[in-house]
Amino acid sequence: xxxxxxxxxxxxxxxxxxxxxxxxxxxxxxxxxxxxxxxxxxxxxxxxxxxxxxxxxxxxxxxxxxxxxxxxxxxxxxxxxxxxxxxxxxxxxxxxxxxxxxxxxxxxxxxxxxxxxx
Amino acid sequence: xxxxxxxxxxxxxxxxxxxxxxxxxxxxxxxxxxxxxxxxxxxxxxxxxxxxxxxxxxxxxxxxxxxxxxxxxxxxxxxxxxxxxxxxxxxxxxxxxxxxxxxxxxxxxxxxxxxx
Numbered sequence: 722x723x724x725x726x727x728x729x730x731x732x733x734x735x736x737x738x739x740x741x742x743x744x745x746x747x748x749x750x751x752x753x754x755x756x757x758x759x760x761x762x763x764x765x766x767x768x769x770x771x772x773x774x775x776x777x778x779x780x781x782x783x784x785x786x787x788x789x790x791x792x793x794x795x796x797x798x799x800x801x802x803x804x805x806x807x808x809x810x811x812x813x814x815x816x817x818x819x820x821x822x823x824x825x826x827x828x829x830x831x832x833x834x835x836x837x838x839x
Numbered sequence: 840x841x842x843x844x845x846x847x848x849x850x851x852x853x854x855x856x857x858x859x860x861x862x863x864x865x866x867x868x869x870x871x872x873x874x875x876x877x878x879x880x881x882x883x884x885x886x887x888x889x890x891x892x893x894x895x896x897x898x899x900x901x902x903x904x905x906x907x908x909x910x911x912x913x914x915x916x917x918x919x920x921x922x923x924x925x926x927x928x929x930x931x932x933x934x935x936x937x938x939x940x941x942x943x944x945x946x947x948x949x950x951x952x953x954x955x
Contacts, residue, residue, distance in 0.1 A: 752941070754942065763945060763946075764930065766943065769941045777940065777941045777942055811884060823872045823889050823890070827874070827886060828943060830876075830883065831883075835882075
């Protein structure tokens with residue numbers, strides 16, 4: 722079974738621009754979560770979607786938004802980019818129906834999108 | 840909010856030896872999930888091992904095992920017979936099992952170096 726895929730893998734933008742990142746979950750997974758990883762702040766939760774609904778949101782400004790489509794694919798958008806948005810953005814999928822407990826809740830990560838804002 | 844602490848920024852181990860990574864967490868919940876992830880230089884986060892808090896038995900996956908001490912809120916990872924491919928950053932993570940808190944809370948990570 723194919724793993725979580727993220728596109729693009731690398732991205733260079735300038736301040737003030739906007740960017741859209743895409744994530745395709747493992748087939749059958751209904752939940753998609755997004756994380757930002759930086760050397761200074763470590764891994765921080767952005768938001769989580771389940772069946773096209775945002776269930777959780779981390780402590781990030783409104784410039785960070787996301788959505789999930791009916792096929793569980795997800796996108797995240799960052800508007801008005803700032804230098805501090807340079808980071809590795811990780812997507813993770815989980816919740817294959819028929820499983821329960823930790824098996825259902827285990828998050829599997831994609832390779833990430835490395836965003837550099839100049 | 841749950842806090843996960845990894846007190847060892849770096850650990851070094853000789854090939855074929857054993858190394859133990861520490862992780863403590865702060866929670867008021869009685870049931871939750873704990874994970875160890877490995878992030879090699881490729882930056883791909885790979886699941887190493889998982890544990891449900893209500894299960895007292897420590898999880899084991901081949902050369903990887905955990906020592907889960909619920910009362911002490913401790914979840915250490917032991918890597919036995921270390922191999923060069925084990926070199927990576929290791930993250931401990933906590934996830935609530937109830938309510939609407941679906942996020943993983945991560946520790947700061949421990950960089951493991953394996954000496955040949």
